[in-house]
Amino acid sequence: MAETTLSDVRASTAGRGWFRRNEIAITPWLFLAPGVLFFAFYVIFPIFQSFNISLYQWDGLGEAEYIGLENYGELFDDDAFYISLRNNLIWLVLYLLAIPAGLFIALFLNQTVTGIRLYKSLFFFPFVISQIVVGLVFTWFYDPTFGLLNQFLGVFGLGPVNILGDERYVTYGIILAGLWPQTAYCMILYLTGLNAVDPEQIEAARLDGAKGRKMLWYIIIPQLKPATFIAFVVTIIGALRSFDLISIMTAGGPFGESRVLSFYMFEVALSEYGFRMGYGAAIAVILFLIMLCFIAYFLWSMYQEDKGGR
Amino acid sequence: MHSILKASFAALAASAIVAGSALADGHAKLSGDLKIFSDMSNPAPRAVMEGMVERFGEMHPDLNIELTVIDREAYKTQIRNFLTANPPDVANWYAANRMLPYVEAGLFEDISDLWEDPEISENLASTKGAMTLDGKQWGVPYTYYQWGVYYRKDIYEELGLEEPTDWASFKANCQAMVDSGRKCFTIGSKNQWPTAGWFDYLNMRTNGYDFHAQLTNGEIEWTDERVLATFANWRELIDMGAFIDNHTAYSWQESLPFIVDGSAGAILKGNFAVAPLRDGGLDDDKLDFHQFPAINADVELAEDAPTDTFHIPANAANKDAARAFLKFVVSADNQTLINNGDNLGQLPVNASSSVDDDKFLQEGFEMLSSNSPGGVAQFFDRDAPAEMAKVAMEGFQEFMVKPDNLDRILGRLEKARGRIYK
Secondary structure (H helix, E strand, O other): OHHHHHHHHHHHHHHOOHHHHOHHHHHHHHHHHHHHHHHHHHHHHHHHHHHHHOOEEOOOOOOOEEOOOHHHHHHOOOHHHHHHHHHHHHHHHHHOOHHHHHHHHHHHHOOOOOOHHHHHHHHHHHHHOOHHHHHHHHHHHHOOOOOHHHHHHHHOOOOOOOOOOOOOOHHHHHHHHHHHHHHHHHHHHHHHHHHOOOHHHHHHHHHOOOOHHHHHHHHHHHHOHHHHHHHHHHHHHHHHOOOHHHHHHOOOOOOOOOOOHHHHHHHHHOOOOOOOHHHHHHHHHHHHHHHHHHHHHHHHHHHHHHHHHO | OHHHHHHHHHHHHHHHHHHHOOOHHHOOOOOEEEEEEEOOOOHHHHHHHHHHHHHHHHHOOOEEEEEEEOOHHHHHHHHHHHHHHOOOOEEEEEOHHHHHHHHHOOOEOOOHHHHHOHHHHHHOHHHHHHHEEOOEEOOEEEEEOOEEEEEEHHHHHHOOOOOOOEHHHHHHHHHHHHHOOOEEEOOOOOOOHHHHHHHHHHHHHHHOHHHHHHHHOOOOOOOOHHHHHHHHHHHHHHHHOOEOOOHHHOOHHHHHHHHHOOOEEEEEEEHHHHHHHHHOOOOOOOEEEEOOOEOOOOOOOEEEOOEEEEEOEOOOOOHHHHHHHHHHHHOHHHHHHHOOOOOOOOEOOOOOOOOOOOHHHHHHHHHHHHOOOOEEEOOHHHHOOHHHHHHHHHHHHHHHHOHHHHHHHHHHHHHHHHHHOO
16 A cells, blocks of 8 residues: 555656656745845845946936946045044944943843842833934933933033034944943843853852852853854944934034944935935945945854854 | 715805906816825924815815825925825925926926916016026915014013114124123024024125025135125124024024023024914013114125925826916915914915914014015025035034134035035
8 A cells, every 4th residue: 555655656756847856956945035036136136236326426316427436536535424434433343332231231130039020121121112212312311401411410510511412422422322222132132141051061160169250251251152243243233223323313413423324325315405326325335345344254253153063 | 964065065165266266267177186295294384284175175176185294304305206206296395496406307397387377477476586497487385484583572671682783783782691691592503404594694694695696506615705704703603602502412493492491582593483482481572573684784685585385296197286276375365374373374475465463474574575675595405405505504513613613614615516516
């Protein structure tokens, strides 16, 4: 009985068409196809389109005029571009503070006390609320006349400091607002990571007399490496994507001193007064190249890890 | 039931009105769909827009009107998408150079034919220039408003000050305010355009309307000595401490509490500031208006009076209905109604309309019709091309914080001028 069935199947496989014969090879591609198509159309294709548009002078409405690399030439002669680039670097560096801050809060919260779940969710709260709300809250907090910060400084006879209106402090003020939710994000990553820390290793370390800082540095943190990697990736991407906070808190001001590349691109190409699609695309290309460095590094290190794991 | 009754009554009423009114030629039977995109999203303008659609719909019962109200700020970036991809039949926008990108791209309908109608060309003569590009008209205005100095009357009286008539008394008043521990002017420069109001007035008073128009047209260098003179006047105010501290942190709305609580004596703003100031508790005994005084006695006074408009996209589907709607909007009766104190609280564009009794509207109307011989400008960001406006307003803001950077700022503007006007 079983034999006949088997031979039936074999016979029919041979008899059916090309698709049946190659089913195993093709099926994964069929499943991937929708994703691949959308990725190609909405991500890959626009990248090349941006490269192309950056060679034109175009207001988004009329005829596009080919001008070669002129947009880039102008970009390298544009003060606003260097200010944005500088701010991007400041964001990249300072935003990374979210990682150690998240780690320490996670270590602090990784204990069994009554109501710890409540505390954890309270610490996670800023990540749940919208960036727009975070921006608004911090804008009010920084308000030079009525804001809590300056009321507080006033008690000590200091201030007022006009954080969002002063070109020296504005970027740092916005980054601080951004760190609030980002720290919560890193904290959650580390909290899950801490669950996976091997208790036996800790015990063994304790027998060997490791305590406090040494325990943290040599035993805990190495085991948190996967969490650290993810935290690093999301923080770098978050820093490069910083847009909503800047838009809501300062709209790039005062006089453009808090702009980053993504915001500058938006401003010249898509905002109320922006009609320079080509110039905006040139900025986008530069931003893309910067991101590409990080993306390449992430992919490379993930690849290394994969190889090591095998 | 209610709506049927209302509609049939309205149809009757409408035919009665139309038969005898200025719209006599506008009531040819209209049918089909009329799609309107509007940026009148604040509560009062929204009610006005909805009211107009309702009344127009009653006049043309066969017409199916579809109104989409879009947030006013979001509208400014959405307009270029919907004009190219999914054009309505009627759309809001602004006058003068602000129309230029869409006119150049062939996205607005040339409606010079409407303007040939004496009903419009005579009654709307004052705004015709603002609607004209390349000798053709591209839309109709529906409202405009004056700019000027809104000041705290009670504080002026307390300090024994009077409305200034020239630059010297303007500065003397300001000095008295500063000496009394207040600031003269509140301003919120976070969104930058309020600084352009100051530039407009200082430049028009220093160099005159024609110079200002040439400058916004890109015909004059930003490093010109006359421009420097404007900034020198501005700097006098800045050095006096005339403006509130930390203005870069505030939007114009956020700058209003300073005049409401009396820590600043005045604000240079359009008439739209009156409503929130009244809501803040300043009644007509406390708030008053005066024209920006002359600086250079040799130039004629000119004013800013931005005009908001309706246009027909070039790719509109129902242009007949759209034209009829535009005619309806500018008709004298409708203008009187929508601009009265209960509605927009601004000035009607039709010369046969009547202006509301409101103190500020009366003063503004008086000023614009009899005391603005030099001309009427739109506003910096409507007179200058969008890109130039952006760069310049950023420069104005920087100047107000760091007046010492003036040379660098003007150098930047001059570079932008070379690129933008070709």
